[in-house]
Structure formats: C-alpha cells, structure tokens
Amino acid sequence: MLLLVDLDGVVYRGPEPVPGVAAVLADRVAAGDTVIYCTNNSSRHRSEYLHQLESMGAPVQLDRVFTSARATALELAAADPPVRVAMVLGARGLARELRDAGIRTVPPTTRGLDRDPDAVVVGIDRHLTYQRLAAAMQAVRDGARFVATNRDPVYPTADGLVPGAGSMVAALETAARRAPDLVVGKPGPTLFEAAARSVGRRPEEAVVIGDGVLTDIAAANRVGARSVLMLTGVTSRAEAEAQPPERRPTLIAADAAELRRALDRLAQGHAAA
Numbered sequence: 453m454l455l456l457v458d459l460d461g462v463v464y465r466g467p468e469p470v471p472g473v474a475a476v477l478a479d480r481v482a483a484g485d486t487v488i489y490c491t492n493n494s495s496r497h498r499s500e501y502l503h504q505l506e507s508m509g510a511p512v513q514l515d516r517v518f519t520s521a522r523a524t525a526l527e528l529a530a531a532d533p534p535v536r537v538a539m540v541l542g543a544r545g546l547a548r549e550l551r552d553a554g555i556r557t558v559p560p561t562t563r564g565l566d567r568d569p570d571a572v573v574v575g576i577d578r579h580l581t582y583q584r585l586a587a588a589m590q591a592v593r594d595g596a597r598f599v600a601t602n603r604d605p606v607y608p609t610a611d612g613l614v615p616g617a618g619s620m621v622a623a624l625e626t627a628a629r630r631a632p633d634l635v636v637g638k639p640g641p642t643l644f645e646a647a648a649r650s651v652g653r654r655p656e657e658a659v660v661i662g663d664g665v666l667t668d669i670a671a672a673n674r675v676g677a678r679s680v681l682m683l684t685g686v687t688s689r690a691e692a693e694a695q696p697p698e699r700r701p702t703l704i705a706a707d708a709a710e711l712r713r714a715l716d717r718l719a720q721g722h723a724a725a
C-alpha cells in the first residue's frame with residue numbers, strides 16, 4: 453500500500469514520539485508498503501526531518517518527506533508556464549525547497565521586487581514585518597501568482613497556539629484584495645497528489661494516516677483515498693463521529709496497536725468503516 457502519513461499528532465507530538473507508531477510503519481515498509489510523510493509545515497527543508505524520524509525508528513528517505521514547501525516547489529516548477537523567480541514570504545526551508553526545484557528566490561523587499569518575481573509564495577514567516585508584507589502585496593498587484601503553502605490559521609506548540617501560515621496568507625489576501633491562486637496544503641488535494649505522483653502512483657490508491665479530521669481526513673476524502681484517523685492528536689472520537697458520513701475516516705485508531713490492525717484490514721481489502 454501507499455501510506456501518506458501525517459507527522460505531528462501521528463508519528464510524534466512535539467519532541468515526543470507517539471508510542472509504537474514508528475514500529476508499525478517500519479513493519480509496513482518491511483512488508484512492501486511505501487511510506488511518504490505529508491505535513492503542512494512549510495518552514496523546514498525535508499532534510500531536517502531525517503534525523504528526527506530516524507532517531508524514533510521511523511522508516512524514512514529524503515524524497516519520502518513531503519512538506520507543503522516541497523510540494524509547492526514541485527508544483528511551481530512543473531506549472532505551465534513554470535515559475536522561474538519566486539518572492540518568498542516565509543522561512544528559509546521554503547526558499548531552499550524552491551531552489552532545489554530550480555526556482556530562483558528573492559526576498560520580500562524592494563530589491564526582490566526589482567527581480568520581477570512571477571510568484572509570491574507564502575508560508576509561515578516568523579520574521580513578518582509591515583515592509584515584508586508591503587513588498588509581497590506589491591508583487592501580487594504587479595501580476596505575480598499568489599501561492600499559499602497552506603492555510604492553517606494556527607498550530608499547537610509546547611507554549612500553546614501560535615499563528616500559522618494561514619495568518620500570513622490572510623494578511624496578504626486582505627492587502628492584495630484577492631484570494632490565492634493556489635493553496636497547496638491539506639485540506640486541499642495538491643499535497644497528496646504531488647506525494648503520490650513522486651512515486652508514480654495515484655492519490656486514490658493511498659491510505660492516509662492523520663490526526664486532523666478537518667485537514668488530513670478532509671484531504672483524503674477529497675482525493676478519494678482511504679484513511680485512518682489517529683486519536684493521538686487534535687481530533688477526538690466524538691468529533692470524528694459527529695462528522696457527516698462523507699467527511700468521516702475509513703477507520704479510527706486510538707493507538708499504535710489499533711493502527712496496526714486497521715492497516716492489516718485495509719491491506720486485506722476490508723475497507724468498510
């Protein structure tokens with residue numbers, strides 16, 4: 453099976469591994485499955501996940517980590533016409549992913565505007581300033597494509613909720629007075645489509661493992677993939693069961709042992725919820 457696996461709330465919670473999940477995934481890979489990690493995080497280059505996942509015993513290869521930054525870079529490089537110069541309202545990891553895909557990057561400054569960017573790519577920007585927002589707004593008004601890595605309004609940290617990329621997207625949307633041309637991350641389909649394509653598969657063949665019913669599971673249903681909702685993160689069983697049928701996961705797993713059984717069932721073709 454092709455497993456598209458969310459990270460935070462599934463494989464780990466902050467710095468702590470979710471007990472047993474890495475071993476379940478390692479066993480699936482040993483049995484012939486393909487695991488691709490799919491995260492809306494836009495701030496880190498995919499290489500920054502290798503050590504963390506390896507240290508937890510999770511099976512990982514560099515090109516099997518799909519952040520929204522990586523998926524955005526591949527989409528824009530393959531777009532028609534392709535993006536050649538991108539202004540980055542976001543983190544260094546996002547800029548590095550874009551450069552890896554052959555896209556030149558410029559900062560959201562007047563000097564960046566001088567390079568006539570054909571896209572403005574927005575991710576979480578912990579150095580957001582009025583000047584950076586103003587330059588991004590000007591580039592969009594000058595005709596650059598407006599691309600959002602994701603629209604997560606907030607995300608959880610050890611210190612509580614903090615603003616996510618969606619807060620920066622909303623600021624630029626308001627200033628530029630138009631919506632993004634493309635939103636890559638979950639709950640949209642693009643992240644899963646790009647991840648599946650990278651291994652020559654189709655997203656509807658995949659099994660999504662995620663903790664967010666409004667993000668991971670919504671994206672799974674959007675692309676026609678089966679899914680396992682893990683109750684180890686942001687969604688409770690009551691919240692999942694309150695969803696209308698078309699928004700529910702295929703199966704629900706409270707922990708790694710239930711995940712193992714759920715994947716066994718799906719591998720045998722018993723997909724009934």
Ligand SMILES: [Mg+2]
Pocket residue numbers: 458459460461462662663664685
């Ligand atoms: Mg998650």
